[in-house]
Amino acid sequence: xxxxxxxxxxxxxxxxxxxxxxxxxxxxxxxxxxxxxxxxxx
Numbered sequence: 001x002x003x004x005x006x007x008x009x010x011x012x013x014x015x016x017x018x019x020x021x022x023x024x025x026x027x028x029x030x031x032x033x034x035x036x037x038x039x040x041x042x
Contacts, residue, residue, distance in 0.1 A: 011038070 015027060028037045 018027070031037060
């Protein structure tokens with residue numbers, strides 16, 4: 001008997017290669033079109 005296992009999917013992305021004047025606010029504003037912003041990782 002095979003018991004199903006839960007799969008945890010993370011929703012992390014790496015955004016690199018941005019120009020120097022790009023701010024966290026700029027990135028948040030762009031990505032909000034895809035869903036809510038959750039957390040920033042340094």
